[in-house]
Amino acid sequence: MTDHAATGRVTTAGDGGAPARPATPPSGIRRIRIPQKLRNLEFWLLIVACFINASAIVLVQLGALGRIDTQLVLLGAGLSVLVFGLHIAMRFVARDADPFLLPIATVLNGLGIAMIYRIDIAEGDAGWESAAVRQIAWSAIAIICAIATIFVIRNHRVLFRYTYLAGLVAIILLILPLVPGLGQSRGGAQVWIGFGDIATFQPGEIAKIALAVFFAGYLVRNRDSLSMVGKKFLGMQFPRARDLGPLLIVWALSMSVIVFQRDLGTALLYFGLFLVMLYVATSRLSWVVLGLSLFLAGAIIASQTLDYVGNRFANWLTPFSDERFNADPGGSYQLVQGLFGLANGGLIGTGWGQGRPDLTPVPQSDYIIASLGEELGLAGIFAILALYLLFVARGFRIGFAGQDDFGKLLGVGLAFVVALQVFIVVGGVTRVIPLTGLTTPFLAAGGSSLVANWIIVALLLRLSDTVRNHPRLVIDG
Amino acid sequence: MSELTLVVLQLGFLILLWVFIFAIVYALRSDLFGQRVRKLQPETATAAPAAASAFPSSPVPAAAPTAPVSTPTASGGAGELASSSNATRLVITSGAKSGVEFPLGRDEITIGRSSDSAIIIRDDYTSTHHARLMLWNDRWMIQDLDSTNGTFLNGSRVTVPTPIPLGATVKVGATTFELRR
Numbered sequence: 001m002t003d004h005a006a007t008g009r010v011t012t013a014g015d016g017g018a019p020a021r022p023a024t025p026p027s028g029i030r031r032i033r034i035p036q037k038l039r040n041l042e043f044w045l046l047i048v049a050c051f052i053n054a055s056a057i058v059l060v061q062l063g064a065l066g067r068i069d070t071q072l073v074l075l076g077a078g079l080s081v082l083v084f085g086l087h088i089a090m091r092f093v094a095r096d097a098d099p100f101l102l103p104i105a106t107v108l109n110g111l112g113i114a115m116i117y118r119i120d121i122a123e124g125d126a127g128w129e130s131a132a133v134r135q136i137a138w139s140a141i142a143i144i145c146a147i148a149t150i151f152v153i154r155n156h157r158v159l160f161r162y163t164y165l166a167g168l169v170a171i172i173l174l175i176l177p178l179v180p181g182l183g184q185s186r187g188g189a190q191v192w193i194g195f196g197d198i199a200t201f202q203p204g205e206i207a208k209i210a211l212a213v214f215f216a217g218y219l220v221r222n223r224d225s226l227s228m229v230g231k232k233f234l235g236m237q238f239p240r241a242r243d244l245g246p247l248l249i250v251w252a253l254s255m256s257v258i259v260f261q262r263d264l265g266t267a268l269l270y271f272g273l274f275l276v277m278l279y280v281a282t283s284r285l286s287w288v289v290l291g292l293s294l295f296l297a298g299a300i301i302a303s304q305t306l307d308y309v310g311n312r313f314a315n316w317l318t319p320f321s322d323e324r325f326n327a328d329p330g331g332s333y334q335l336v337q338g339l340f341g342l343a344n345g346g347l348i349g350t351g352w353g354q355g356r357p358d359l360t361p362v363p364q365s366d367y368i369i370a371s372l373g374e375e376l377g378l379a380g381i382f383a384i385l386a387l388y389l390l391f392v393a394r395g396f397r398i399g400f401a402g403q404d405d406f407g408k409l410l411g412v413g414l415a416f417v418v419a420l421q422v423f424i425v426v427g428g429v430t431r432v433i434p435l436t437g438l439t440t441p442f443l444a445a446g447g448s449s450l451v452a453n454w455i456i457v458a459l460l461l462r463l464s465d466t467v468r469n470h471p472r473l474v475i476d477g
Numbered sequence: 478m479s480e481l482t483l484v485v486l487q488l489g490f491l492i493l494l495w496v497f498i499f500a501i502v503y504a505l506r507s508d509l510f511g512q513r514v515r516k517l518q519p520e521t522a523t524a525a526p527a528a529a530s531a532f533p534s535s536p537v538p539a540a541a542p543t544a545p546v547s548t549p550t551a552s553g554g555a556g557e558l559a560s561s562s563n564a565t566r567l568v569i570t571s572g573a574k575s576g577v578e579f580p581l582g583r584d585e586i587t588i589g590r591s592s593d594s595a596i597i598i599r600d601d602y603t604s605t606h607h608a609r610l611m612l613w614n615d616r617w618m619i620q621d622l623d624s625t626n627g628t629f630l631n632g633s634r635v636t637v638p639t640p641i642p643l644g645a646t647v648k649v650g651a652t653t654f655e656l657r658r
């Protein structure tokens with residue numbers, strides 16, 4: 001590399017960049033790349049992250065068993081090896097990717113495994129019966145999926161070409177659980193597919209990624225007609241009636257998820273994702289106002305006509321009434337137990353393995369936040385929320401710094417879907433909004449959710465790599 | 478294992494978790510508080526940041542421009558707007574890197590002190606995310622991103638995204654540049 005300091009410092013894209021860029025930089029241009037500074041930062045953060053995960057498992061064993069069992073610690077160590085595998089893969093194919101996403105996701109995943117393991121101990125599950133072992137196996141699959149994503153998708157603009165294919169895939173994934181013989185119902189919600197008892201999967205989790213890609217591509221192509229025209233009313237410019245089509249279609253889709261799949265949370269997630277991406281694409285508040293009123297109207301009608309939605313609302317408003325607490329299907333027993341658990345945790349929690357999170361129904365999936373709140377206390381819950389906050393903020397940052405509109409929208413959409421999911425779950429458990437069954441990203445037991453969220457991590461990493469990977473000129477004044 | 482050791486270990490875990498979070502926040506502090514101004518010349522290092530606004534009276538390094546608008550290169554047909562077809566390069570006309578140029582692609586070009594900008598200008602007058610150049614309907618536009626000291630096109634402050642004529646002077650902080658054929 002020759003020195004052109006006299007003519008200024010200009011960098012070109014890295015090796016893996018778009019083919020359109022000239023292979024040999026014009027004169028006056030040279031590469032400066034601080035060698036792998038971001039990756040080294042990530043390396044140190046990952047070491048801390050893996051140490052946190054290992055100590056969480058050890059503390060669970062000390063607290064609940066009173067001794068250290070090396071088997072699960074070894075399994076957890078295997079997972080750390082995979083995470084470092086992803087890190088090494090990024091050193092080759094995504095050198096300039098964001099250094100914080102991977103450590104944050106690792107810690108969240110590890111905390112989830114430790115809590116699931118703790119509940120296994122309380123319920124006496126071991127071996128393949130144990131949800132923690134299955135969670136570790138799924139985490140391994142999910143991280144391998146993330147590595148594959150980073151290798152296969154070298155430039156996120158490829159996804160732009162498959163906008164409508166992504167839309168189709170999302171619809172198919174949503175319909176799959178309703179296919180007789182393939183779909184399975186659990187806890188009332190028809191959102192699972194599987195053959196018999198083995199290998200069940202929740203295709204809706206993957207659908208949210210496909211939907212984010214579809215919405216981003218669709219909105220980039222059509223945003224002019226959605227944002228430029230319309231009448232002004234109450235200080236907001238409202239869209240024309242004929243441009244309402246997409247909003248109504250997504251609304252109908254969410255409503256059918258509520259009616260046919262009996263899944264309030266998923267419907268809220270998809271609709272919220274669409275609204276936010278629409279708002280980011282058009283910067284029109286009127287879309288949000290219209291969308292929210294549509295959704296509220298739908299939710300109120302559903303709460304009057306559909307039993308399970310009505311129960312959720314009643315539990316949310318009066319969980320402590322005897323009638324709601326003792327109602328057998330759809331009572332507020334779980335919600336109240338979760339609240340008692342959180343209260344028992346107090347400020348610093350009972351400590352790993354010292355509480356009774358197993359008293360709440362499904363403490364390892366829907367209610368993992370209440371379980372963690374009991375054992376880690378308010379300090380621990382806030383730490384977890386801070387991790388989510390940082391994760392989502394990095395995602396928005398990647399979207400903000402994006403060079404192309406599709407990448408911007410996709411980054412914001414993927415980050416927001418994680419944020420909204422956390423809000424729906426934590427809000428439901430803490431009685432801010434009616435409780436809806438959704439998985440807590442990275443924490444909750446469940447393979448499909450892990451795979452989907454690790455693919456989101458991989459896509460955000462890929463986006464952030466392309467963001468930094470462009471010509472630049474440095475002027476030191 | 479005694480009760481006390483266990484309590485201490487559990488508290489240690491919570492502290493470790495928060496140390497991890499603050500380590501991340503510390504590492505990305507430039508995102509939260511903006512990029513720090515890097516002082517290179519010892520003369521400017523002595524000037525307090527507040528005094529930096531008193532531009533003519535402070536000791537000015539030789540490279541810094543005093544009247545950036547007076548660049549004599551008002552070439553190109555006056556009024557012809559720069560588009561993706563007729564503008565091929567961006568030329569720095571004054572400031573520390575005066576004379577440097579680089580080819581325009583079709584990508585948006587962000588300007589600011591932040592290290593993820595396309596053109597990074599580290600001086601006292603540039604904001605972290607200062608301005609951006611982008612193609613709108615194949616025309617190069619300059620947009621000010623709410624910068625503190627403003628972006629100037631031919632001497633007037635840019636408030637809304639404005640098309641750039643070929644050869645017009647764009648001023649960001651102490652740096653000016655033009656789009657040329």
